[in-house]
Amino acid sequence: MSLSGWITIAAFFLCVVAMTRPLGGYLQRVLEGQPHFLGRIFGPLERGLYRVAGIRWEEEQSWVQYATGVVLFSAVSFVVVYALLRFQVLLPLNPAGLGPVAPDLAYNTSISFVTNTNWQSYGGETTMSHLSQMLALAVQNFVSAAVGIAVAAAVIRGFARRGAGTIGNVWTDLVRVTLYVLLPISVVVALFFVWQGVPQTLHGSVEVTTLEGARQTIALGPVATQEAIKMLGTNGGGFFNTNSAHPFENPTALSNFVQVLCIFALGTALTNLFGRMVGREREGWAIFSAMALLFLIGVGVTYWAEAHANPAIAALGVDPALGNMEGKETRFGIAASALFATVTTDASCGAVNAMHESFLPLGGLVPLVNMMLGEVIIGGVGAGLYGVLLFAIIAVFMAGLMVGRTPEYLGKKIEAREVKMTMLAVLCLPLVMLGFTAIAVVTGPGLSALSATGPHGFTEALYAYSSAAANNGSAFGGLTANPFWNLALGIGMVVGRFFIIIPVLAIAGAMAAKKVAPATSGTFPTDNGLFIALVSGVIVIVGGLTFLPALALGPIVEHLTMLRGTLF
Amino acid sequence: MTIVRTIRPALVVFLFLSVVTGILYPLAMAGVAGYVLPRQAGGSLVMKGDRLVGSTLIGQDFADARYFHGRPSVTVGPDPADPSKTVAQPYNAAASMASNAGPTSRALVERVAAAVSRLKADNPEAVLAGLPVPMDLVTSSGSGLDPDISPQGALFQVARVARVRHLGEETVRALVDRMVERPLMGWLGEPRVNVLELNLALDTLH
Numbered sequence: 001m002s003l004s005g006w007i008t009i010a011a012f013f014l015c016v017v018a019m020t021r022p023l024g025g026y027l028q029r030v031l032e033g034q035p036h037f038l039g040r041i042f043g044p045l046e047r048g049l050y051r052v053a054g055i056r057w058e059e060e061q062s063w064v065q066y067a068t069g070v071v072l073f074s075a076v077s078f079v080v081v082y083a084l085l086r087f088q089v090l091l092p093l094n095p096a097g098l099g100p101v102a103p104d105l106a107y108n109t110s111i112s113f114v115t116n117t118n119w120q121s122y123g124g125e126t127t128m129s130h131l132s133q134m135l136a137l138a139v140q141n142f143v144s145a146a147v148g149i150a151v152a153a154a155v156i157r158g159f160a161r162r163g164a165g166t167i168g169n170v171w172t173d174l175v176r177v178t179l180y181v182l183l184p185i186s187v188v189v190a191l192f193f194v195w196q197g198v199p200q201t202l203h204g205s206v207e208v209t210t211l212e213g214a215r216q217t218i219a220l221g222p223v224a225t226q227e228a229i230k231m232l233g234t235n236g237g238g239f240f241n242t243n244s245a246h247p248f249e250n251p252t253a254l255s256n257f258v259q260v261l262c263i264f265a266l267g268t269a270l271t272n273l274f275g276r277m278v279g280r281e282r283e284g285w286a287i288f289s290a291m292a293l294l295f296l297i298g299v300g301v302t303y304w305a306e307a308h309a310n311p312a313i314a315a316l317g318v319d320p321a322l323g324n325m326e327g328k329e330t331r332f333g334i335a336a337s338a339l340f341a342t343v344t345t346d347a348s349c350g351a352v353n354a355m356h357e358s359f360l361p362l363g364g365l366v367p368l369v370n371m372m373l374g375e376v377i378i379g380g381v382g383a384g385l386y387g388v389l390l391f392a393i394i395a396v397f398m399a400g401l402m403v404g405r406t407p408e409y410l411g412k413k414i415e416a417r418e419v420k421m422t423m424l425a426v427l428c429l430p431l432v433m434l435g436f437t438a439i440a441v442v443t444g445p446g447l448s449a450l451s452a453t454g455p456h457g458f459t460e461a462l463y464a465y466s467s468a469a470a471n472n473g474s475a476f477g478g479l480t481a482n483p484f485w486n487l488a489l490g491i492g493m494v495v496g497r498f499f500i501i502i503p504v505l506a507i508a509g510a511m512a513a514k515k516v517a518p519a520t521s522g523t524f525p526t527d528n529g530l531f532i533a534l535v536s537g538v539i540v541i542v543g544g545l546t547f548l549p550a551l552a553l554g555p556i557v558e559h560l561t562m563l564r565g566t567l568f
Numbered sequence: 569m570t571i572v573r574t575i576r577p578a579l580v581v582f583l584f585l586s587v588v589t590g591i592l593y594p595l596a597m598a599g600v601a602g603y604v605l606p607r608q609a610g611g612s613l614v615m616k617g618d619r620l621v622g623s624t625l626i627g628q629d630f631a632d633a634r635y636f637h638g639r640p641s642v643t644v645g646p647d648p649a650d651p652s653k654t655v656a657q658p659y660n661a662a663a664s665m666a667s668n669a670g671p672t673s674r675a676l677v678e679r680v681a682a683a684v685s686r687l688k689a690d691n692p693e694a695v696l697a698g699l700p701v702p703m704d705l706v707t708s709s710g711s712g713l714d715p716d717i718s719p720q721g722a723l724f725q726v727a728r729v730a731r732v733r734h735l736g737e738e739t740v741r742a743l744v745d746r747m748v749e750r751p752l753m754g755w756l757g758e759p760r761v762n763v764l765e766l767n768l769a770l771d772t773l774h
Contacts, residue, residue: 004755011755053580054573072578080582126663139590143582171577178585183593190597191604197625199611200594200601205662206611208620210628211635211767218626218661220611224601225594242664245710247625248611253757309703312677316684319700322718326676326707327666330639330716333758354710357668358676456670478668558672567674 001307005335009299012257012339013292016264020288021281023265024272030180031153031173031273038180046175053171060166063509066154067502069170070147074114074498077140081110084136085128094129095204101127108486113140115497116148116380118230118237118350118473119489121481125219125240130202137237138226142186145233145266146177148382151501152270153177155386158508159410160277162516167508181266182233189228189262197251200224223248231262234380236350236473244340244353245329256336256353263349267378270385278410282527287388290535294377295346298366303338305363311562324363327355338363345370348380350473357452357460357476361559364476368463368555371470373543374429380471386504388535390422392526393507394542395534397422399524409526411516418510421503428499430546432469432492437462437550440488449485451478454568455561459554468492614768622764627715629659630763633690633732635770636717636725638763639704640683642667643712664711680706693727716760719748735773743769 029036039046050057061069085101088094101109105121112119113136122128128137150173157167194200205219223239227249230237240246250256268288275284309320323334332340337354344351345367356367370377376388393409397419400407407414440446440461450457460476467474468489481489525531601609612625622628627638643665645657669676683706688695702720722744730737747766751757 004751007755049580049584053577053584055577055581068574069578072575073582076575076578076582080586123663123665134594135586135590138594139586142589143585146585171581174581175585178589183589186593187597191601194597194601194605194608197608197612200598200609201611202595202598203610206613206620208613208622211616211621211764211771212628212630212632214629216622216626216628216659216661218611218623219663222594222598224609225597229589240664240711242666242711242713245666246664247627247711247713247715251612251625254752257756310671310676312671313680313703313707316677316681316706317701318680318684318703318706319720320703321700322703322720324671325703325709326669326671326680327710328707329710329714330704330718330760331714331757336757352710355666355668357670358666360671451668452670452673454672456672460670476668476670477666478670558670562672566672567677568670568672 001303002335005303008257008335009303009339012260013296015261016268019261019265020268020272023269024276024284027181027269027273028276030176033172036180038184042179046179049175050171055171057169057172060169062165063154063158063167063505066167066170067505070151070501071498073143073147073174077114077143078110081113081136081140082106085109085132088129088132091129091131093131093134093202096129098127098129104483104486108481108490111490111493112473113137113235113237114144115471115493116144116233116235116348116383117468117471117493118235119468119475119493120237120473121486123241124238130204130221133226133239134222138229141226141229141233141235141237142178142182143174145182145229145235145381146174148380149177149181149266149270150174150382151505152382152385153273155389155504155508156274156277158511159274159389159412160279161512162514164512167505167512182229185232186225186228189232189258190224192258193224193227193255196255198224198227198255199248220248228262230351231259231349232265234263234267234347234349236344238351244351245355250353253331253336256332256340259351259353260340260343263343263347263351264378266381267347267384270382274385280527283410286527286532287392287535289532290539291377291388293532293536294539295342298346298370298377299339299342302342302363302366303335305360306334306338308360310360312565312567324358324360327358329353341367342370344474345472346375346377346379348375348383348471350467352474355477356463356474357478361555361562364459365551365555367474368459368466369543369547369551371466371472372433372547373539374426375470375472376539383471383500387500390425390504391539391542392535393418393422394426395531395538396524396526398538399534403524405522408517408523411519412511412514413517418507421507425500425503426542428495429469432495433462433466434550436465436488436492440465440485445482445484449479449482451480452568455554455558456568459558462550462554464489465492469496471496614764616768624762624765625715626661627659627713628764630767633728635767636722636729636763637705638717639714640706640708641712642708659713661713664713666710666712667708691725691728693731694724697727699724715762715764717763719744719759719761722761722766729770733770739773740770743773
């Protein structure tokens, strides 16, 4: 560990805090339909679109209509992406002449991108034509992120409104978030990435003769535009197989710093949007603080763990000073790799700039735990906020039980229906993560995909299903997904997305209809340190109780065997 | 007709957003980037004389003792004898790949042990001088295309390169020192040496 490494982490955190309010304010203008610069330019286009689509844009929707819209839009997305991948061989912009994507892989990839997971069972440069990258995958990078933010906005409206029957209009939310938030920021970020060295070209590849006279084929493509939205929309699906470790995706320490900032930018802004819309920004900062606490612990542990050399390698007489460099890039070193790994799994991004599979057991434990906790530490765009609100409901419910009062959040009574919906959402994730892992490690097709044996192999399976259900998309990359895995991971991703979105919208609908009870001396305040501690405590305790046995079989036992010098 | 009424917004909005984000955005940006930042947009390619020798961002498989070597790469390529199989092809920039070896993998430790022996055999002067084996020169990178090595990794090879090229060690060491890229503002990023740029500069020394 070095001073410059800690400065990098501190500077990152300060930048995140500094961006939260301005971005939150802008999100509010866009989502509440207030006038803003881009709206004045593109407003006529937007309203023209609504007329063609038959959308009554001034009308709002009930939670059922809103949820129906989300599901329909995702279904259309799935069908189109699947078709594009299957037929890419007949379509233009395929300079490498790549064949159709296999059915199970196309199914897995479509679900993966539609659910904002971006799990990649394929190597980008060897599987996807440029048209598939742009029209199938990059589009989903935008719209699946927009769906997340839209749902979060609807949920926030549910908490903010009193005696209301509607929670917004799904179509205007989707269009505005894409046109006025995701796209303009992506344009700026993409240009920045090009300046740093990320290619943006329609050429497929270039042939060079190296200094020693060998031929080298260098894959190129429209990388920068995909890179920008990949981070900003917490998607994580790389243009190239090795994602943000590839020098063309992430060429410098500065591009890396901006990438991690982009991952957190909108997630933190949504906490501020929450505070603004419920009328007290402090409520947003309380949620942010609970998240920030868990983030800082996670990044500290990962950095500490990875700064150690693998003892088996140090024993060969290798200088341990650089830390665990297997699977890491020289330009990033340990600090920037540990920061990236923590951020990408706190949020549901899943991009990687170093190979998590090659992390030391405790270094790899943190990303795994981040995903198991449901990615509520900042979290995916939208998904993080509506995820953490579920834990906030559990927190006030528990606080209510302890003092014997009806639990309230923001002046609204939390009743049986809300708690049931919350538990449905909170229980779905571990069911998928642990259930599928259990099946995978006792069946032939499940085991045949694993690259490692011993506890590391178990962790590989556990990591994959955690990543899928949490809609993260990062992997212990040694795993080679076969049809069984593609199918099971696809189910995991759908459950992880829609079994959260639908209950959470139901909660929003119920909350919107409630009246607000005036605060009394007996009201449990939800903007102070006690609440922050309670929320982060609930997140850790629920996660810990659920996952500790599985973690003990994986990374923890691997750490102990590593210290004993056992190899597999 | 309810079905049509329900699904029409989904279809039209999807189509509209696809055109904007999937076609206009990347194509317009390719145009702008190609005009404003043509070198970077095209892949940061470098020429030596009139020959395209690579990209400064993509590592190359240096094996000749005259050149500084990069980190081990585990990328593979199609087997020339049987294209359905793959063989080791370090620094294959058409198919990036990492080892994804776990920390308790026997294969990893054996591979690193072999790399340590090879590195020591290649650089007897460094071993004699008691320089420690740099971690980056025996571990494979995340992309398999890492263009950089650590300054320690370059210094470890100075004596060998100087010997093979009949240059003074100080000359080569001074070149390495000059080629070290330091962290931005003193803290952002790791000190590193771009191997291709170092070797290009080396070829201009006499």
